[in-house]
Amino acid sequence: MQRKAYVPAAVALLAALLAACTGGSGDGSAQDDKAGSSATSTPVAQPGKYSTLSDACTAPDQDQLEALLPGLKQLTDEEQREKAYDGTATLTYDNDRRSGCRWKAESDSASDQLYIDFERVVSYDSSVSDDDSAARVFGEKEDAADIPEGGASTSVAPSRTASPSHSKDAKDAKETKGAKGSEGSDASASAGPSSDASASATVQPRALDGLGDEAFLDDEMSPTQQRTVTVVFRTSNVLVTVQYEEQPTRTGTVAGSAEMQDRAQILARQLADSFEG
Numbered sequence: 001m002q003r004k005a006y007v008p009a010a011v012a013l014l015a016a017l018l019a020a021c022t023g024g025s026g027d028g029s030a031q032d033d034k035a036g037s038s039a040t041s042t043p044v045a046q047p048g049k050y051s052t053l054s055d056a057c058t059a060p061d062q063d064q065l066e067a068l069l070p071g072l073k074q075l076t077d078e079e080q081r082e083k084a085y086d087g088t089a090t091l092t093y094d095n096d097r098r099s100g101c102r103w104k105a106e107s108d109s110a111s112d113q114l115y116i117d118f119e120r121v122v123s124y125d126s127s128v129s130d131d132d133s134a135a136r137v138f139g140e141k142e143d144a145a146d147i148p149e150g151g152a153s154t155s156v157a158p159s160r161t162a163s164p165s166h167s168k169d170a171k172d173a174k175e176t177k178g179a180k181g182s183e184g185s186d187a188s189a190s191a192g193p194s195s196d197a198s199a200s201a202t203v204q205p206r207a208l209d210g211l212g213d214e215a216f217l218d219d220e221m222s223p224t225q226q227r228t229v230t231v232v233f234r235t236s237n238v239l240v241t242v243q244y245e246e247q248p249t250r251t252g253t254v255a256g257s258a259e260m261q262d263r264a265q266i267l268a269r270q271l272a273d274s275f276e277g
Helices: 002-039 062-068 070-074 078-086 130-144 170-178 194-201 257-276
Strands: 098-106 110-120 206-209 214-221 227-235 238-248
Touching (some): 062 070, 062 110, 062 257, 070 110, 130 214, 130 227, 130 238, 214 257, 238 257
Antiparallel strands (some): 098 110, 110 238, 206 214, 214 227
C-alpha cells in the first residue's frame, strides 16, 4: 500500500516540473520576438549610387580643354604643352571622396582658367541617405551663391563642342549687364530698353533644368573685369563643380557672359553624361 501511494506522488511532481519548464521557454520566445521586432523597426537609409570617383584631371578631353582654354593651342614647347593639357591635380587625402584639377592658359586676348571638382558625399547617420546628405550640401552651395529661390530656371545648353572664338560683340556687351558685379548686385536695372533686359535675363545666376538631379549657374564679375562662371550640379551622392574664369588682357575689354556660360554648361553636360554612362 505504501508503494502504491508513492508512485502517483512522484508522477505528479514530474508533471509539475515539466509544465514549469515549458512555460518558461514560451515566455522567453515571446520576449525574443518582441526584441527582434523592435530592432528592425528603424529602417536603414540606402547608400548613394557612387562609391568611387574618377580622376578629375582625365575628365575633359583635348577638344573640350581647347574650347575653354584657346591658349593651349598656342603653346609651342612640347613639354610645356603636355603639362598644360594634363592640368594640376588638387591635393586630397582620399581620391574616392574628392578629386579636383585646374588648368590655365594664356592667349593673345585673355588669360583663362578652368577648375573641375568632384565631391562624393557620405552620410554617417544610418537614418539619412547619402543622396539626402548630398542634397543638403548642394543647398548650402546654392544659398552661398545667392541663387534666387523659386526663380525661373533654364535648360542647360545642348551637348556640343563650344566655339573657341573669344570675339566680344555688341550682344555680349549688353548681356554682361545682367551678371552680378563685384558686390554680387544685379546690374540689369541699367539695361535700358526691354530688348536689352530680355537678353540680360538669360545670363542671370539661376537654377538649371536637365542637368543631373539639380543644378545652378552663377556668374560674377570682379573689379578687375575678371569674369567667373560656375556651374554646380548633383547626381545622386556626387557634387560636380565647373568653374571657368577669364581675364581679358586688353584694357576696356569685357569677357562675354553668354559665351562663357555656354561653354561651362556644355562641359558640365558632358561630365554629367560620363557619370550616367
